[in-house]
Amino acid sequence: MSDFIAPADEAGVVAAIQSAIAAREPLSIEGNGSKRGLLRPVQAARGLTTRGLTGITLYKPTELVLSARAGTPMPEIEATLAERGQMLAPEPPDMRGIFGVAEPATIGGLVATNLSGPRRITVGSVRDHLLGIRFVNGAGEVIRSGGRVLKNVTGLDLCKLLAGSHGTLGVLTEVTMKVLPAAEASATLAIAVPDLAAGVKALSAGLTSPFGVTGAALRIDPHGATALLRLEDLSESVRYRGARLREDLASFGDVSLIEDSAGLWRGIRDAEPLGAAEEDAIWRLSVRPSAAPALAAALQAAFGARLLLDWGGGLIWVAGPATEAAHAAVMAATAAARGSFTLFRAPAPMRAALPVMPPEAPALAAIAARVQAALDPFGLFNPGRMRSRP
Amino acid sequence: MISLPPPKPEILARRDAIVAELHALLPADAVIHEALRMRPYETDGLSAYRQMPLAVVLPSTTDQVAAVMRYCHEQGIRVVPRGAGTSLSGGALPLEDAVVIGLMRMNRILEIDFDDRLAVVEAGVTNLGITKAVEHEGFFYAPDPSSQLACMIGGNVNMNSGGAHCLKYGVTANNLLGLKLVTPTGDIVEVGGDHLDSAGYDWLGLMTGSEGMLGIVTEVTVRILRGPEGARAMLAAFKGTEIAGQAVDAIIGSGIIPVALEFMDKPCIHACEAFAHAGYPLDAEAMLIIEVEGSVAEQDFLLHRIKEICARFDPISLKVATSVEESMAIWKGRKGAFGAVGRISPDYLCMDGTIPTGELPFVLKRIGEMSTQYGLQVANVFHAGDGNLHPLIMFDANDPASFHRAEAFGADILKLCVEVGGCLTGEHGVGVEKRDLMHVQFHPHELDQQRAIKTAFDPAWLLNPHKVFPLTEHA
The missing domain is CATH 3.30.465.10 (Uridine Diphospho-n-acetylenolpyruvylglucosamine Reductase; domain 3)
Incomplete structure (x- = not known):
């Protein structure tokens, strides 16, 4: 055009x-x-x-x-x-x-x-x-x-x-x-968790705490995953809540406190940790958080999907081959979870040929x-x- | 008096047959057609307007609602949905030739999931009923309209209800995930879901606040939130409304968003104090109730900061609650405001415009002048953080002239709200009450655009056809 x-x-x-x-x-x-x-x-x-x-x-x-x-x-x-x-x-x-x-x-x-x-x-x-x-x-x-x-x-x-x-x-x-x-101040708790299911549980624990968590993402690493929980408020509040939340989350894995995490969250916001290759297709899925682990496992099994979770597990960024088979797997897994998907990035012919949303x-x-x-x-x-x- | 679309004579003539056919679709006790038993359904929270319906049905399942809707669609019968009937804008006002579908028997809580932070409830569950069902785990459902003890979630969805705490937690639209609803043609559809932000058109958002014109909501999936560690209020009283408005600006300008920020003018302070003996300063022209959340230490810190800001505006009194009990005492007068005004006047109209918060002093001054002009007293309560103004206009319903003056006064206030950049209704809805003022806020072609969307859902205009829009050939 x-x-x-x-x-x-x-x-x-x-x-x-x-x-x-x-x-x-x-x-x-x-x-x-x-x-x-x-x-x-x-x-x-x-x-x-x-x-x-x-x-x-x-x-x-x-x-x-x-x-x-x-x-x-x-x-x-x-x-x-x-x-x-x-x-x-x-x-x-x-x-x-x-x-x-x-x-x-x-x-x-x-x-x-x-x-x-x-x-x-x-x-x-x-x-x-x-x-x-x-x-x-x-x-x-x-x-x-x-x-x-x-x-x-x-x-x-x-x-x-x-x-x-x-x-x-x-x-x-x-x-x-x-x-x-x-917010005047912010801080992030990073919890090393063994797998995605444990990570979503840790995020839920943060989001069901009374401490007003304003970010709950899960980065998938080669040998496990890192749950990230952000606090934003007046500096006194962030200090107090960070200490309280850290105690509450200790049972999920090693917890560390990241004081300056603005860049970290900017990256998650823009789906950078997804690590999508240039030729990969990208899907953006919205599901009930507790449905995320099974859905993620299905996509990893189907095409070795790369994943990044946000919104306590309710938002799943997926990267994988730009193929009809991978897209069919995403559609099936999302439907099974009663969720929603968007084919977010793919070559134009693929986007023209396939449904890009449910x-x-x-x-x-x-x-x-x-x-x-x-x-x-x-x-x-x-x-x-x-x-x-x- | 409000005008209603003329009833369809062919429907009125077939009333007995329609009642019999409704009986065939529903359990025996779910159809009401005797005048005496229909009486409670002739009006709602705007009791100045009354109209008996053709019949009332009380379905207990979505399938029953769909059966009634399909039948009414086939027969060309108008339908008026009803929750608890607490609407202050006449949202549940029936029509002579309409079947009222009451959702109060659909009052089951279907699912609660704390980890996923959601609850699935039927439309007839009360607003407070949701919080009651989850509070043992420290959770709550955030929107808190004053009628929350009685009003039902289905009605909250249809009116997009707010409350005193929406500055922080948002209104109904911001706390929903999904709906099950029956379309005007009788189809059962689900919009949204049990997750955030579905791809595709935002039917969930469009349905919210659609005042029962687009479908009958039967199930609602709401977000439930973990409550804060605690909350506490303070009271700040000032010598003038303008100064109080400046204090509000200064608080928000400092980066603090209190969970509630309520404003009362002098007549309201006096009415509430006489009623609740909450210790409100009677010499103040304006008073703020400010609530913050967090641990006790966080509350102390925040209230201290807010107190310092208020101190710059030459306050008459600053009272920080030191306990939950003191906090409740501060709220007691405000929460009883409507009842308090009811004590000093036989009747009152509760208005509901929203204004840009910076216009508050000007608007209150103009309302005062109008009060003199109309010879009617008015008390003002105001959600100061979000600009939602509730003038209570006092009148005597036994004197028709007084009622008409009150209505004209109310209309003038709402026109003023639009003039200064605000809107006709912040949380009560248009209903029948403000229907004929819609042209003040919208151009004719803008109303036609909204009507065309109503038509897309309800081609025959059978569902609540007499609400929201000025009557036209459609209705």
Whole structure:
């Protein structure tokens, strides 16, 4: 795809969509395209990018709220928040490494993909922190949902619907996020565990403690595994809770305290310890934590899967050969665990040929088709990105 | 008075046959059609509005709900779902030609898993019932609406209920994993699951807060959380609402997010003190209740920091609880606020707008002016951390003119909330109460977009068709 329209403002987005309606010409929708390799390749001759819609439009630190145009690069948002000691609490990952791209993600792309990092287990996902949106629907109308206040139940919550919809329901032009103070201090307990099952138990023990664990990941090493539990709070609290938690976890294995663990968690956030080879396919699975050990064992047996667990075992990053057989094993194991999967990275022909997420029950699929038609009546936006269209 | 869509005469005419056919679908005692026994279902927490339904059914299983929904879909009969009937926005108000589906018999707890930190419960389990079922292991279900003793989780999902502690723990939408529901056409579907963040459209998020318009929720998988080691409250009273607002900003600006941050104005302080004798300072213009969590040492440290911040704003009094009992005493007045206002006024309307917290002083000043203009007293309680304002407008229901003035006053407050950048409802829902104000917050084409999504779920507009949207040709 060579032909990208890059409007400078929302009115330009509306105009571009109106032209697409007139020509009945589908559009590939993206921000900076940093996650273009995610899900299925889009079947569209032309593209629409929101990269021209930039800038923070509202930031009120004491009201815990920030609005930005959809194309604003994430580093700009993160730097602005950091100046006031605040953050996007769900810890959105930076997937440039995974996808081998140079340009950073945009805030609109983040919302459209709803990707959250380690802190998601405690504070919720990107969609949980999304307060309001402006988007252009497939009829070329500007629609607002939510707002700039923390509590809002006025009308149907289209923020939830658009978050994670991968640009298939509307083109986001501006988003408003809840922001939170970054913790004054943090520390991580590392527990050497014999295997994955013991590791998940250790993570559960941390997450069921009263100490407010904000990260619970499991790194698989050649001869065992390391369970990592993060504490973030005022420094007095981190010191106290670290000592208490260390006592509680001693029965699971040798516990060590890592005082400066920011880089460690940045790596886990971005799935670096997965150690995926360049030619590997990557899957991202969401399951009930207690189902993780059996699922992991099945994938290791099927194709020698490389693994990284986060969210107390509820998020499983999987790397393996980009083959149909490996994909079939992932689908079967995830279905057996009643979980969800995303084919996160794979060669385009593989992503085009195989389901990149679990199928929807027929009754729900019928509703999905009608909801899609309600927002994008001409089927213009990112056709085929999430599921192949009949 | 609220207007309702005209009943379908062909449905009213077939009432006896419909009741007989519902009997055939359900156990003998699950269909209610006698006027006297239907009476409790004619209204909810917004008792100014009443409407008797066609019939009431009380299914005990998801399959029974689906059977009723399929039947009503085939026959073109409207349906109104109902949990405990505690809605303050008329969310459970019936229609004359509608079957009310009451979920209160679906009150089983199906599964509790502490290691995976989840519980699977039927829609008719009460909010507090979930916490009661898990508290022996130190766990709780976080959203805590004031009605938590009575309100049911199915209703909480449909209204996306909040509570006093959502500044830290979020609202219902942030504490769910999955739902089992029956679609308007009678299909049983599951959305979300027993894990986080399913791939695909976020049906779980869209259903939450959809006010019973998209489906009937029958089972809910909730996240349960391990509670903190302890919690303690402090009280800070100030000479002006503006100063109290500045203190709130300073606390949050310092990087501390208290687990609760409640604001009361002078009329509310007086009403609560007369009722609860909690030791509230009667000379204060505004008072904050601030709660923190952690070990005793952590509480001491946090409360000390907050006390130091409050001290910069010339407080009238600062009282830090030194025990659980003192903490409960501080909360006692606030928790009894609605009852306290009920004592000084025969009736009151509880409003529920949200505003950007920085607008609080201006909004309270305007509400005071409106109070004079309408000749009605108002007391304000406010979840200060998240901007959710609850003005209690006092009136006399025996005087229709007083009720209409109270409604107009309430509408003006909500319009003001939208004007300053907020919204019509923070946690009570639109229901029928705020339906006709939706155009204040949304453009017509935005409401049409929402209606089109409702239509995608419910093409014939049979499920709760008279809620949320201003009445149109759809309803």
